[in-house]
Amino acid sequence: MKTTVCAVICAAGKGLRAGFSQNKLLIPVNGEPVLQKTLSAFDFPLIDEILVAASAEDTAEITALCAAYPKARVVLGGSTRSESVYNALQQARADIVLIHDGARPFVTRETIEGCIQSVKTNGSGVCAVPCTDTIAVGNAGKLQSVPDRETLWQVQTPQGFYRENILYAYTRAFENGDKSYTDDSSLFSIYCGKPTLCAGALDNIKLTYARDFASAAARCGFGVDTHAFGKSQDYITLAGVKIPSETGLLAHSDGDVLTHALMDALLSAAGLRDIGFYFPDDDPRFKDASSMELLRTVLTLIDERGFKPKNVSIAVQAEKPRLARYIDDMKNTLAGALKLDPTAIGVTAGTNEGLGYVGEGKGITVHAYVLLENK
Numbered sequence: 139m140k141t142t143v144c145a146v147i148c149a150a151g152k153g154l155r156a157g158f159s160q161n162k163l164l165i166p167v168n169g170e171p172v173l174q175k176t177l178s179a180f181d182f183p184l185i186d187e188i189l190v191a192a193s194a195e196d197t198a199e200i201t202a203l204c205a206a207y208p209k210a211r212v213v214l215g216g217s218t219r220s221e222s223v224y225n226a227l228q229q230a231r232a233d234i235v236l237i238h239d240g241a242r243p244f245v246t247r248e249t250i251e252g253c254i255q256s257v258k259t260n261g262s263g264v265c266a267v268p269c270t271d272t273i274a275v276g277n278a279g280k281l282q283s284v285p286d287r288e289t290l291w292q293v294q295t296p297q298g299f300y301r302e303n304i305l306y307a308y309t310r311a312f313e314n315g316d317k318s319y320t321d322d323s324s325l326f327s328i329y330c331g332k333p334t335l336c337a338g339a340l341d342n343i344k345l346t347y348a349r350d351f352a353s354a355a356a357r358c359g360f361g362v363d364t365h366a367f368g369k370s371q372d373y374i375t376l377a378g379v380k381i382p383s384e385t386g387l388l389a390h391s392d393g394d395v396l397t398h399a400l401m402d403a404l405l406s407a408a409g410l411r412d413i414g415f416y417f418p419d420d421d422p423r424f425k426d427a428s429s430m431e432l433l434r435t436v437l438t439l440i441d442e443r444g445f446k447p448k449n450v451s452i453a454v455q456a457e458k459p460r461l462a463r464y465i466d467d468m469k470n471t472l473a474g475a476l477k478l479d480p481t482a483i484g485v486t487a488g489t490n491e492g493l494g495y496v497g498e499g500k501g502i503t504v505h506a507y508v509l510l511e512n513k
C-alpha cells in the first residue's frame with residue numbers, strides 16, 4: 139500500500155520580528171505572497187495533503203490562497219506554534235507528516251523528497267545544515283564555552299515523522315502541560331528517541347526580519363527607448379527637465395525618451411508588460427501626456443507587486459543638445475519621483491562620435507537599468 143504524506147505548514151504566526159503590521163507570510167516576495175511560494179513548493183505528486191495552520195484573523199485570506207491548491211486546506215492554529223501543529227496533527231490522515239515553517243518559501247523538491255525518504259528509512263528526517271559560524275554559550279555577558287563546531291547543526295524544516303509517533307509526542311507533551319516547543323525535533327527526541335538528521339539547504343532560509351524580505355526579492359530590469367527629432371518646438375524633455383533644443387522629439391506623449399526607458403526597466407524588473415501596453419500611443423488620454431505623470435502610475439504598479447526601486451542607472455546617447463549641465467537637475471527630479479537619494483540615481487550622457495542615426499543628430503536613444511527590492 140502506498141505510504142501517504144501530509145505537509146503541515148505553520149502559518150499562524152504574527153511575524154512580529156519582521157516588524158510588519160500583518161502576517162509576514164502574506165507579504166509578497168518577488169510579487170507573490172510568501173505562503174503561496176511555500177504552498178507551491180509542496181504541490182507535487184508525492185504529497186497527498188497540505189494542512190495550513192492559520193490564525194482566526196488570517197483564515198479568510200489564507201483560505202483564498204489555498205483555493206489554487208486542491209490538496210490544501212486550512213486548519214485553525216493555536217496561540218503557540220506547538221498548539222497549531224498539534225491541531226493540525228490531529229486532523230492529518232496521512233502516514234507521514236512533514237512539519238514546515240510557512241516562512242521558508244525557498245525549500246526545494248529535492249530537500250522535501252530527501253526528508254520523506256529519511257522518514258521511510260530511519261523513522262524520521264530533520265533537515266539541517268552544518269554550522270559555519272562559531273557558536274558560543276554565554277551567560278551574563280560572559281562567554282562560557284565554545285562547543286566543537288563539527289558537532290553543531292542549524293536545524294531547518296521540513297521535519298518529517300510518522301504521524302502516529304509525532305502525534306504521540308505532542309499528546310504526551312500537552313498532557314504534561316508543555317505547550318511551548320518551537321521545534322518538533324526536540325519534542326520528538328524527548329518522547330520518541332533521537333531523530334535522524336537529513337540534508338537541508340543553505341537557500342532554505344527562514345524569512346524572519348524585514349531585511350530578509352528585502353534581499354530575498356532583489357530584481358534587476360532593463361529598458362531602452364529611441365525618439366526622433368522633428369517636432370516644432372525649441373526644447374526636449376528628459377526626466378521631466380526642459381532642455382533647449384533646435385527641435386523637439388516626435389512622440390504621442392511629451393517625448394521624454396529617458397523616462398520611457400526608465401519606465402520599461404521598472405516594469406520589466408517586476409515582470410510586468412511594457413509601457414506600450416499600459417499607455418497605448420493611439421489612446422487620446424496619453425496625447426502630450428507628462429511622462430513623469432505616467433512614471434507615477436508605473437511606480438504604483440510596481441508597488442502593487444511588492445517592489446520599490448533601490449537604484450537606477452541611465453545612459454543617454456545624444457549628439458545634441460549637450461546635456462552635461464542638466465544632469466544634476468535630471469538626477470534630482472528622478473530622485474524625488476522615485477523617493478530615492480540622488481546618489482542612487484546615475485545618469486550619464488555621451489555622443490555617438492558621428493556614427494549612425496544618433497551621430498547624425500536624428501534622434502536620441504536611452505538605456506536604463508534598475509534594481510528593485512522588496513518594499
Ligand code: MG
Pocket residue numbers: 363364365389395398
Ligand atoms: Mg517612447
